[in-house]
Amino acid sequence: MVYPLPFDELEAFMAALFESIGVPPEDARTCADVLITSDKRGIDSHGVGRLKPIYYDRIVHQKIQQPVTQFEIVRDQAATAVVDGHHGMGMVIGKRCMQMAIEKARTYGLGMVVARNSTHYGFAAYYPMMACRAGMIGLSGTNARPSIAPTFGVENMLGTNPLVFAIPTDEEFPLTNDYATSIIQRGKIEQYDREGKACPPGLVIDRQGQTKTDSAQVLKDLVSGEAALTPLGGIGEETAGYKGYGFATVVEVLSAALQQGNFLKQLSGIGEDGKPRPYGLGHFFMAIDIEHFCDLAAFQKTTGDILRELRHSQKAPGAERIYTPGEKEYLAWLERKDKGAPVDEALQKQLVTMRDEQGLKQFRFPFEKP
């Protein structure tokens, strides 16, 4: 049974768990905040559901990620910097990099920081949204494990490489484009699988160049490399799949080349000996201080006007509403805020396992029998 767990309880548990495995207290709170913020926005694919496989297991069991983040500023110039994260906590690296970009933008109007030797930094919009709170436009991207096949190719080469913008508005929530450059991500296919649905055609390509739709089989084939995700725009050129492929390529370059780090197949997380090894991910973070161009309130109003005009334009017959980027995440928050995050049985087991392994006896979950 899916059980809603209050956000504050879940966040406190995550922070305590990170701390129990060696993450310093303030960093542990940062990591918990990144994950819970994703859950609050309804993006379950990047929240507490990833706590065990992506963070806990990699630190505790695979030992390919460092709980103590050695944040080394390799190069720091006017509006730019390069950081080495030494395989520490991606969210801590991400937050500190974006803070630096924001400070630089305050001074120069623009700031950009790139990170090398990082690890999974959670949902990418977290960092651009920090810029919004500072009255700035934020931009971020990251490379990732090879998943997307190039146009006319069938091999998983590029990560799902999100290209993410967040922009302040005069509304209750910022404009956020939190998009992988593939059509969908693995998390969505897992959802199709749980619901017993086929994956729509065109979203996954196999080594024979055919689309695959059997969700359970797709999940296996993506791991083995027998199948790959298709870029935004789809297979081939007729519906402009080369554009999603091109954006994924640009994100790969911006993430890897400015910091001279790993790219493409080097990001498999598997060493030549077949054993797990640090991913060595790269990210980029950019902040644009609006006040260097125009009045912030005027900017926010123009942006809000654009969004409102889009929403109020003519709907397709049968469509209830037109959403603007980031609106669904805000609606998810309104829906969830008094209930909490939905925790299914598989996730309940993971939470109990981690708690027991770390002896965090002070936490007892409402789904556990008394």
Next chain:
Amino acid sequence: MVYPLPFDELEAFMAALFESIGVPPEDARTCADVLITSDKRGIDSHGVGRLKPIYYDRIVHQKIQQPVTQFEIVRDQAATAVVDGHHGMGMVIGKRCMQMAIEKARTYGLGMVVARNSTHYGFAAYYPMMACRAGMIGLSGTNARPSIAPTFGVENMLGTNPLVFAIPTDEEFPLTNDYATSIIQRGKIEQYDREGKACPPGLVIDRQGQTKTDSAQVLKDLVSGEAALTPLGGIGEETAGYKGYGFATVVEVLSAALQQGNFLKQLSGIGEDGKPRPYGLGHFFMAIDIEHFCDLAAFQKTTGDILRELRHSQKAPGAERIYTPGEKEYLAWLERKDKGAPVDEALQKQLVTMRDEQGLKQFRFPFEKP
């Protein structure tokens, strides 16, 4: 009959024509260079084919564009600037804005310039490619006449709003993502129409929410507003059309809100009296100086390595090769450089009309009977 016209002849004619209608000599050469560079790259939709309808007619007949560009720097701070183009020549405005961004990036690492009251600036990659020649990453975008319908909408609201990157490599040509955020542009539908082909399904949506495929009818309906282009990713959400829609929205905001200019329906080019009026387009230009992050040659090699690995990955059965972004444009140049630009009969007539209207008797085209 389609006649290939040597690039240097065509460029000289365009420069002379621009000069004859009041564009100062240096600016006329800039405008001709932007257009001819598009033709050289095989992007016929943005080259000499637009000389008459988009530039000549708007200056000479509609009188909604100024041949003399009053380039006013409204605000100039460290890494940022705002420019007012006063409805002058978009290519002149674009080139000067990107030059400013490059100079700022040389000093601070980053530079960003936004323009208001501009006009059509040609193919968007021209400006980011200027950054590449300076050893920098370039980024540009522009808003445009309303064409794209939002996800779940049917009304043409957003321009084809390109989001364009150009990145230096160690190869013969830079990585360029010169992409409208719609699946296709009007120019491609014109091509389908000329070839007597239907427009593939999913690329155009009508007011009833249905896709339209009759190319000739689509071209009329796009003008009347009875049909709209769909965003990259297609109709609805299943293939992630909301991502193309989101990118188009971000480009609209970056183009309009930082310079407090026109947006969406305000960009129709038609006044309340039903007569043509200046579009008041907005653009943004960004330069990122690579040497502020790392060694330029090392960066170029990493980028080149990424592109080469993509090209050499496993091809789909039947696919001859995997292209990387910008490669097809380079191949078009190799194919065309000794021949020139293909000039069809409709375009031949336009060239003759403009020449005769301006009395440029020194030009005689090879397709004219002796």
